[in-house]
Amino acid sequence: MALSRFQNRLTMNDGNTIPVLGLGTYAPKDVAQRESEMAIKVAIEVGFRHIDGAFLYENEKEVGRGIRAKIADGTVTREDIFYTGKLWSTHHRPELVRxxxxxxxxxxxxxxxxxYIIHWPVSLKPSKDKLPMDENHKILFESVDLRSTWEAMEKCKDAGLVKSIGVSNFNRKQLEMILNKPGLKYKPVCNQVECHPYLTQKKLLEFCKSNDIILVAYSALGSHREPMWLDEKSPVLLDDPILGDIAKKHNRTPAQVALRYQIQRGVVVLAKSFNEKRIKENFQVFDFQLTPEDMKAIDGLNKNFRYLTLSQFKDCASYPFNDEY
Structure with a gap:
């Protein structure tokens, strides 16, 4: 495998670099946790160097074992791996961040x-439960000034616990709240959001680029139909005939086309799979180029459609999707 495949990185606003293609590690309930460790090992062997995880996913131990196994056998060093973790919403109080x-x-x-990124701008009551609820099964939100959360994130960077800090699922106003914070020490290096041909995030991407913030795309291939989070009637992105036609033209899969599309837009893209064949296929996006006509056709698929609305959070004042972007 050509060394150049490991050098496809973007420089963030703090000078650190991030691989443009990453492996997502969210595992639906029907995926055994041990498969997370297997997927990490396969992905690293294939060439993935960017691993995206989160406290919410409940598989950090297995993901860590997979990473450490490939370090132990000499496939990679710790410095080769770019690992992203996420601060869950029950830990927004500044004293809980570190x-x-x-x-x-x-x-x-x-x-x-x-x-390390703030997973959602929505703050929940501190709890051992990921979604704290009262006796009537209503989610327990609380008001936390995310600027104070951000200051705690900055302190974690200063302490050497994390090299770069960013956010996820923030809209433009929420990004501006951080960017305009008095005494801001570090800008967010990224905003990780749902982004795919049915939700191209054109305006948010332009805003992020204008502020030297990298947009990181999750659900880039559509999304798994898990009843807790998603409408099972959602359209299947990879069945789209236009993506299929472009894939045939390049002798590629629709997934490879969807991933390549984001890379050519200057977006860092995450691909989640626990299937060895698809993990390998998803990494094979550096040796072909979409034409300007291909890019325009994929741009035209935009429906402003979200797979992940997290409607459970709609009653919270900081729910991010009420604004246009």
Missing amino acids: TSLEETLKSLQLDYLDL
Whole structure:
């Protein structure tokens, strides 16, 4: 495998670099946790160097074992791996931020993270449960000034626990709240959001680029139909005939076309799979180029359609999807 495949990285606004293609590690309930470890090992062997995880996913221990196994057998060094972790919404209080990060490091058995991001702008009551609820099964939100959360994130960077810090699922106003914070020490390096041909995020992408913030795309291939989060009637992105036609023209899969589309837009893209064949296929996106006509055709698929609305959060004042972008 050509060395150049490992050099496809973008420079973030803090000077650190991020691989443009990453492996997502969210595992639906029907995927055994041990498969997470297997997927990590396969992905690293194939060439993935960017691993995207989260406390919410409940598989950090297995993901960490997979990473450490490939370090132990000499496939990679720790410095080769770019690992992203996420601060869950029950830990937004400033005094809980470092504790949460240290818990993630302990689960992974790593000394530092490459990137730590605020998972959602919605704040929940501190709880051992991922979604704290009252006796009537209503989610318990609380008001936390995310600027104070961000200051705690900055302190984690200064302490050397993480190299870069960013956000996820923030809209433009929420990004501006951080960017305009008095005494801002570090800008967010990224905003990780749902982004795919049915939700191209054109305006948000332009805003992020104008502020030297990298957009990271999750659900780039559509999304798994897990009843807790998604409408099972959602359209299947990879069945789209236009994607299929472009894939045939290049002798590629629709998934490879969807991933390549994001890379050519200057977006860092995440591909999630627990299937060895598809993990290998998803990495094969660096040796072909979509034409301007291909890019325009894929742009035209935009429906502003979200797979992940997290409607459970709609009653919260900081729910991010009420604004246009």
